[in-house]
Amino acid sequence: xxxxxxxxxxxxxxxxxxxxxxxxxxxxxxxxxxxxxxxxxxxxxxxxxxxxxxxxxxxxxxxxxxxxxxxxxxxxxxxxxxxxxxxxxxxxxxxxxxxxxxxxxxxxxxxxxxxxxxxxxxxxxxxxxxxxxxxxxxxxxxxxxxxxxxxxxxxxxxxxxxxxxxxxxxxxxxxxxxxxxxxxxxxxxxxxxxxxxxxxxxxxxxxxxxxxxxxxxxxxxxxxxxxxxxxxxxxxxxxxxxxxxxxxxxxxxxxxxxxxxxxxxxxxxxxxxxxxxxxxxxxxxxxxxxxxxxxxxxxxxxxxxxxxxxxxxxxxxxxxxxxxxxxxxxxxxxxxxxxxxxxxxxxxxxxxxxxxxxxxxxxxxxxxxxxxxxxxxxxxxxxxxxxxxxxxxx
Numbered sequence: 001x002x003x004x005x006x007x008x009x010x011x012x013x014x015x016x017x018x019x020x021x022x023x024x025x026x027x028x029x030x031x032x033x034x035x036x037x038x039x040x041x042x043x044x045x046x047x048x049x050x051x052x053x054x055x056x057x058x059x060x061x062x063x064x065x066x067x068x069x070x071x072x073x074x075x076x077x078x079x080x081x082x083x084x085x086x087x088x089x090x091x092x093x094x095x096x097x098x099x100x101x102x103x104x105x106x107x108x109x110x111x112x113x114x115x116x117x118x119x120x121x122x123x124x125x126x127x128x129x130x131x132x133x134x135x136x137x138x139x140x141x142x143x144x145x146x147x148x149x150x151x152x153x154x155x156x157x158x159x160x161x162x163x164x165x166x167x168x169x170x171x172x173x174x175x176x177x178x179x180x181x182x183x184x185x186x187x188x189x190x191x192x193x194x195x196x197x198x199x200x201x202x203x204x205x206x207x208x209x210x211x212x213x214x215x216x217x218x219x220x221x222x223x224x225x226x227x228x229x230x231x232x233x234x235x236x237x238x239x240x241x242x243x244x245x246x247x248x249x250x251x252x253x254x255x256x257x258x259x260x261x262x263x264x265x266x267x268x269x270x271x272x273x274x275x276x277x278x279x280x281x282x283x284x285x286x287x288x289x290x291x292x293x294x295x296x297x298x299x300x301x302x303x304x305x306x307x308x309x310x311x312x313x314x315x316x317x318x319x320x321x322x323x324x325x326x327x328x329x330x331x332x333x334x335x336x337x338x339x340x341x342x343x344x345x346x347x348x349x350x351x352x353x354x355x356x357x358x359x360x361x362x363x364x365x366x367x368x369x370x371x372x373x374x375x376x377x378x379x380x381x382x383x384x385x386x387x388x389x390x391x392x393x394x
Contacts, residue, residue: 001085001198001211003035005126006058006096008050012134014142014160015167017351023157024352026144027164029171030058033129034085037194038184040129040175041081045168046363047356048307052098053275056224057368059088059101059110063214064372070176073169077176081195083211089113089126100272104223136174140167164359217372221365222282222291225272232269236297237281239273240309241324244281245297275306276360298326304333305360308353312336 008030014023028050032042042062044054061069066079088105090096092114105112138145142160145151162170180192187194201207214220230237232252236245252269272282272291279302280295312332316324361367 001034001036001041001083001208003087003089004032004041004062004085005035005089006030006032006055007091007126007130008054008093008095009130009134011167012137012144012146013140013162013167014144014156015162015164016142016160017355018163018165018358019354020351021161021163022351023142023160024355027167028054029130029133030054031126031129031133032058032062032088033126034081034191034195035089035125037191037198038125038129038187039081039180039191039195041085043171043175045164045171047164047352047359050093050095051275052095052101052226055090055095055098055101056104057363059105060221060224060368063108063220064217065213068372070172073165073172075169075172075176077173079172079176079180082213084108084214085110087111087113089115091115092117098226100225100227103227107223108220132179133174136178140170164355218369219291221368222272225274225282225365228271228273228281229268230271231266237269237271237283237294239271239281240278240306241313241329242278242301242309242326243297244294246283246292246294248283248285248292249294273306274365277303277364277366278306278309279303298330301326301330302333303361303364305357308333308336308357 008028011027011029014026016022017024025047028046028048030044030046030050031040033039034041042058042060044058044061046054048054063082063084065082070077070079086109088110090112095101096112096114102112134146137143140162142156142162143154144156145154180195181190183190184194197205197207199207199210228239230239232249234253236243236249238244269286270284271294272284280293282291283294284291309329312329313324315336316328316332
């Protein structure tokens with residue numbers, strides 16, 4: 001956990017939508033590798049192109065324990081890798097230079113090292129990992145292979161068979177049951193055994209011991225979301241035409257809590273927003289040093305991604321007949337999905353948009369936090385676990 005490399009790749013595989021199981025394109029994968037052990041410490045899978053969110057969520061996944069993630073996909077295996085790392089090594093992409101990522105790393109004691117321009121060898125470990133992973137993907141129906149010569153006349157879209165969730169499960173199986181147990185030629189052992197050496201030590205070298213388990217999972221996850229600075233007005237805070245409000249904001253109007261003269265000062269506060277679900281934001285109270293969840297003032301709004309909002313706003317601007325306000329945005333949302341539902345034959349782009357909406361709900365920050373902080377308890381209308389016969393101990 002001293003040096004970790006991170007990078008993205010577009011997966012050499014077409015996936016299908018959940019409903020009709022027809023091709024919706026290729027997902028993007030972000031991977032993080034521990035240099036000492038060559039262990040994959042984290043990943044992030046998305047239908048969206050790489051961004052600061054991709055980097056941030058990959059880092060969060062790397063830091064957190066993976067048990068509940070494996071349980072979610074019903075995998076009986078181990079991926080006992082977690083803990084904050086000292087250094088990240090990346091290329092010079094804008095997603096890695098995101099202000100939110102840099103600030104979150106600073107807060108969590110992680111130093112970002114950017115690859116010198118023209119020095120590809122500085123990212124050799126992660127690039128080799130990506131190449132190895134994509135080679136395995138080439139055996140999955142729907143692969144695009146790595147070049148035209150390999151692909152020849154193979155129909156990648158026509159042979160696609162895995163949904164987004166099914167491919168993510170495949171990826172987890174590959175990481176936990178194949179990759180981490182294969183002998184790595186550079187370290188002459190498996191990443192799994194090398195990682196254990198780093199934790200427990202050898203007869204010649206002491207280990208670092210088990211990394212500390214993050215105590216405040218919610219704050220850690222929110223730290224890596226994109227930041228927005230806004231002033232607080234009497235009606236709350238407005239971002240991209242949407243107004244958010246909660247009672248906690250009343251004390252922040254014109255900086256009352258900081259002792260500002262309301263007639264002369266109007267300080268800006270930090271808000272965090274998950275682009276996958278903009279129906280709420282997180283307000284950072286710099287006095288209490290705590291995050292507060294702030295919902296939309298108009299509670300009729302459904303969970304909506306930033307991408308969906310931008311599509312709606314563009315449609316409104318094209319008509320030149322409507323004023324851009326919350327009412328028209330809500331009507332645009334209903335119209336957008338009404339049009340999709342009424343389509344007899346959905347286009348590839350529409351299917352992809354629907355799948356993104358489903359993925360956003362499952363991968364939003366609320367679900368990430370809940371997966372790591374709450375236990376699964378049977379609901380009243382579900383069968384109680386004690387209704388089943390429990391076998392005796394052997």
